[in-house]
Amino acid sequence: MNRQHLNTWLLRHLQVALASLGRLCRAPLATLMTAAVIGIALALPTGMHVALSNVQQLAGGWDGTATLSLFLKQEVDEKQAMQLANRLRAHPQLATVQLIDPDLALEEFQRLSGFEGALQALKKNPLPTVLVIEPHPQQSTPEAAEALLAEFNQLTEVDFTQLDLQWVRRFHAITEIAQRGVMVIGLLLGLAVLLIIGNTIRLEIQNRRSEIEITKLIGGTDAFIRRPFLYNGFWYGLSGGILAWLLVTLSLWALNEPVERLAGLYHSEFDLSAIDGQTLGFLLLGSTLLGLFGSWIAVGRHLSSIEPS
Amino acid sequence: MIHFENVTKRYPGGHEGLSNTSFHITPGEMVFLTGHSGAGKSTLLRLIGLLERCTRGQVRVGGRNLAKIKRSQVPYHRREVGMIFQDHRLLNDRTVFDNVAMPLVVAGLRHQEISRRVHASLDKVGLLNRERVYPITLSGGEQQRVGIARAVVSKPPVVLADEPTGNLDPTLSQEIMDLFSQFNQVGVTLLIATHDLELISNMGKRILTLSHSRLMRDTAASRS
Incomplete structure (x- = not known):
């Protein structure tokens, strides 16, 4: 029974996930705009992080070891x-x-x-x-x-x-400040993403008010009603994360040539490195979690206020 | 099946939607609920569907005391009670099929089973050929039949209807009532609120009459 249960459960989640994706795709412009706002908000700290790790890489041998x-x-x-x-x-x-x-x-x-x-x-x-x-x-x-x-x-x-101890110390201090700065900006923009998604989901809940009311009337549980909205948040977060990755990659690509020329002037083999797998994983996971969490907050706040009359 | 014992519903502000009302509907009964507007018909139905909870007294449905049903359990109670409304409450962005399928989707049935049951339900209300259209393109009588198909598709033991013929002409109203009689014949307990006395007078069913939030008369069925 458990296996059967699990399969039905997975199937239902898959259906809701795809239905939610389909719904978003039927309003491509609105979806793209929301995803773009999220993407830009996330591209900023991600880009700064990548730039910082490039600088650290440039410092190469000095980094950490004197x-x-x-x-x-x-x-x-x-x-x-x-x-x-x-x-x-x-x-x-x-x-x-x-x-x-x-x-x-x-x-x-x-x-x-x-x-x-x-x-x-x-x-x-x-x-x-x-x-x-x-x-x-x-x-x-x-x-x-x-x-x-x-x-x-x-x-x-x-x-x-x-x-070059003074230099090493200064460099460490500077990168520490920069890292802290990137973290603060990342936190602030993460909060912004949370609010964007929360607000988007709130509007969606309002647009689908009658649907929610009727679903409650015919015995839909809160979890059932919540699910499509959570998946919406999930897709918004994920697409925002992918867009952020694209934006950062494009920016790096645009910067690569002048940076190479500059490095050449210093007889350096330095090459701008793209987003590494770990950062990409963190970006996508983070954006998806932000999406889920943002919609969770919105759904929790607004769903219980809609009762059938 | 439905027990009301000294039930009072008082709204914030002091207005009583229902005062000290007691009655009992046995399983398989078909009962009409009449009274002037504001007499408490809707309040009574809403208490059974747990859209509201009573202030005093006890409501029991299928042996369960509704006061004991926690908020998280309310959806499971509603699956046992089919509800039909004067304004149909259909979703206009979904096809007739999808509207009728909703209670089954909510209950987590498998796709083939949903399809089979929706077709059976639509067949019963005579709309099998309209499953692909949107409710907005249907006439008022047809929309109400979709609402009825949705209420009975999950085979709930109790069906409530609030002014189901409110917007319909006498012929269509009679058709709807005949449909209810058919459901009643297969054992569904029905409670139908209506102020169309003419329509129900010759059906010979039990009639509960409400007036000013109180149960004034309980007319037994003349035939069944």
């Missing part, structure tokens, strides 16, 4: 530098140690900087050997990085050390 640069003394030769690098590789708190050979560095500098002529005039390579060190992620807090820095300053081979 990179230390150890500039070795001029008199340290290649062999000694290698030995130091190997010693540091055994250090338990370090993730990677990269040795930058002065000749290679000069070559790259010549290639990228445009000072080729000037550099060739130099009699000897002025660049020191550099060890670029990345601590383990759990050691990448500013305090731990500073402690490491102090430790490496003691090494005899090291001329001086550098850590």
Whole structure:
């Protein structure tokens, strides 16, 4: 009996869901307008979130991990530098140690900087050997990085050390503020979506007043009467979410070319990344839940006030 | 089937729609309810359909005390009571078939069963060939027959009708009454409010007469 029961229940829900979708499709303009309002409201925080994660991605290696640069003394030769690098590789708190050979560095500098002529005039390579060190992620807090820095300053081979800690801290602070801002805007616009859907459903309830009255007269339960309105909210939310995704994707597509050109000027391989699966899932789930919740509130408030007379 | 024991319905403001009324309708009876307008006919029917609850006394339908039925259980009570109205209460954006099918859809019947029962019901009221049209295109008498088909499609044991012939000419009214008699013959309990005394006088059924919210007369059936 249970299986039979479940099948009938599912079938009935499917019927109501499709009937609700059909009803919305028969008034395409009105439906599209509601969905567009929801879509635009949701596209704003989503777009900002995507932009922010792009910025974080652009910051790449600096994000989260502080990179230390150890500039070795001029008199340290290649062999000694290698030995130091190997010693540091055994250090338990370090993730990677990269040795930058002065000749290679000069070559790259010549290639990228445009000072080729000037550099060739130099009699000897002025660049020191550099060890670029990345601590383990759990050691990448500013305090731990500073402690490491102090430790490496003691090494005899090291001329001086550098850590872009201020920069890392500022960047973290800025992205935190931006993230918080996106969250606040997202919450406000989510609330707006809730109100939009609630109001739309309220109008629908009013338009279908006689239908509700008659359904109550012939023994329709509250759940039965509520169901089509909840599905309406569901479809509004889902279509709004899809529209928001389309809007953000279109905007990214429009931005991609100029961003690529700008990145090219900085010799960066940076590429605008689209909405990732997780964000898309969150967007669609969130918009659908907002739709359901908005219509639930409207239905709860207005359905009980309609009684057959 | 329908028991009223000292039932009073007082509306906010003090007006009494029904005062201290008692009667009993047995299963399978067909009873008319008459009285001037405002005498309390509609109030009485509304109490049975739980559109309203009585202030004092007790209403029982099919053995159940309606005062004990919780709000969430009211829909299930209404499925046991078919209601017919003077203004039909049909949905004009749905076909005749869909209108009649509503009680069955609400009750969650399967599609084939709904189709079978709606056709049987429409056949009984003589509108089987009009199932695809919209109620607005039908005449008043036909619309009322759709309303009747909807009220009986789920085979409720009790059917209430509030001025079902109010807007109809005598011939159509007689047709509707004949239809009610047919339902009564298969065991449905009917309570029909009407002020058309001429129409019901020669039907020989029991008549309850209300006046100023009170039951004035209970005329027994002369034949059945």
